[in-house]
Amino acid sequence: MLQEEALRKVIGQLKDPFLHISLEELHAIEEIKIKQEKKHVSLRISISKINTPEQLQLQQQIVSLVKEEGAESVGLRFQELPQEIIASYQDTNEGESNSLLSPGNKTTFVAIASGKGGVGKSTVSVNLAVALARLGKKVGLIDADIYGFSVPDMMGITKRPEVIGEKIIPVERFGVKVISMGFFVEDNAPVIWRGPMLGKMLNNFFTEVEWGDLDYLLLDLPPGTGDVALDVHSMLPACKEIIVSTPHPTAAFVAARAGAMALQTDHEIIGVVENMAYFESAKTGEKEYVFGRGGGEKLAEELRVPQLGKIPLQQPDWNDDDFAPSVYAADHPIGRIYTDIGQEVTKLLPVKA
Numbered sequence: 001m002l003q004e005e006a007l008r009k010v011i012g013q014l015k016d017p018f019l020h021i022s023l024e025e026l027h028a029i030e031e032i033k034i035k036q037e038k039k040h041v042s043l044r045i046s047i048s049k050i051n052t053p054e055q056l057q058l059q060q061q062i063v064s065l066v067k068e069e070g071a072e073s074v075g076l077r078f079q080e081l082p083q084e085i086i087a088s089y090q091d092t093n094e095g096e097s098n099s100l101l102s103p104g105n106k107t108t109f110v111a112i113a114s115g116k117g118g119v120g121k122s123t124v125s126v127n128l129a130v131a132l133a134r135l136g137k138k139v140g141l142i143d144a145d146i147y148g149f150s151v152p153d154m155m156g157i158t159k160r161p162e163v164i165g166e167k168i169i170p171v172e173r174f175g176v177k178v179i180s181m182g183f184f185v186e187d188n189a190p191v192i193w194r195g196p197m198l199g200k201m202l203n204n205f206f207t208e209v210e211w212g213d214l215d216y217l218l219l220d221l222p223p224g225t226g227d228v229a230l231d232v233h234s235m236l237p238a239c240k241e242i243i244v245s246t247p248h249p250t251a252a253f254v255a256a257r258a259g260a261m262a263l264q265t266d267h268e269i270i271g272v273v274e275n276m277a278y279f280e281s282a283k284t285g286e287k288e289y290v291f292g293r294g295g296g297e298k299l300a301e302e303l304r305v306p307q308l309g310k311i312p313l314q315q316p317d318w319n320d321d322d323f324a325p326s327v328y329a330a331d332h333p334i335g336r337i338y339t340d341i342g343q344e345v346t347k348l349l350p351v352k353a
């Protein structure tokens, strides 16, 4: 009697002729159908390149192994492995050539920084990433706020990244490819690692993650001017920066410190976003400047950069079917402001050809 499990085992040991990785590891055996009475086995197998002499050779090996298991006839169909899986193995085989950190890479890095916590830096990072994706750009987002990761929850991500071969596949949400420390700790446990380990973790986010082609990779930095911000500065010398502040003049003063550090490390600041700028009454349309006024202007002036936008105080309309607590819909007034900021970013930092 022909057994599917036994067939999977013997075929799984064969290797993809180009990647030299076993079919089992590649999850390449897509389908096995057995007709016991006719002793017929039909198979569907994925490989990295089809219609080649190597495919023919593999075909012969499979047919003879299946016959050794007792089959009298074998039907075999090949299909191509998904591109991201092929790329993930090619990357590890060909070293760092496709890495985001390699010199020829066309991705523009944009770090979102703030002088202190709680000003809405993560909210801005998430919504700017979504806005750029809505504008048709290929966007990645690294939640580099390694101690205080919040991006997965904010975007309503419940999945965890898949690991294929030696590569991590980012989770895609609203068209944005996301990686967060939150994916790699159990039960929301706080992260107590220190400097060097964190630097390594961040490095892994660049080298071990299969990002594919990206126009923009946004980094939600931890607040302040700590280790991780420094690591980003040294790892990504060409990284651009957006500074988020609240309108209070003191907040702007603290944010200027993050700005000063960016300048010291030659990171170009492209602009300032003032978050929680005002509260607009739904009834009268009157604006109340709850957290003060003028901080964004002051900061922009001090750093000699434009203000990219002012975001009022308001929560997104939560949608129970597609819950993402911090993502504003495209037609929400704040969603539109983010689209404008996204457009401004694409003008200041055009996609590299």
Ligand SMILES: Nc1ncnc2c1ncn2[C@@H]1O[C@H](COP(=O)(O)OP(=O)(O)OP(=O)(O)O)[C@@H](O)[C@H]1O
Residues within 6 Å of the ligand: 114, 116, 117, 118, 119, 120, 121, 122, 123, 124, 145, 148, 150, 222, 223, 275, 276, 311, 312, 313, 314, 315, 326
């Ligand atoms: N424009 C806004 N209107 C209403 N609530 C907001 C706005 N921006 C941010 N918030 C809320 O403020 C809180 C802090 O925001 P967020 O986590 O983005 O700040 P953060 O600067 O990244 O903080 P931390 O650096 O401490 O992680 C969150 O609860 C968020 O939902």
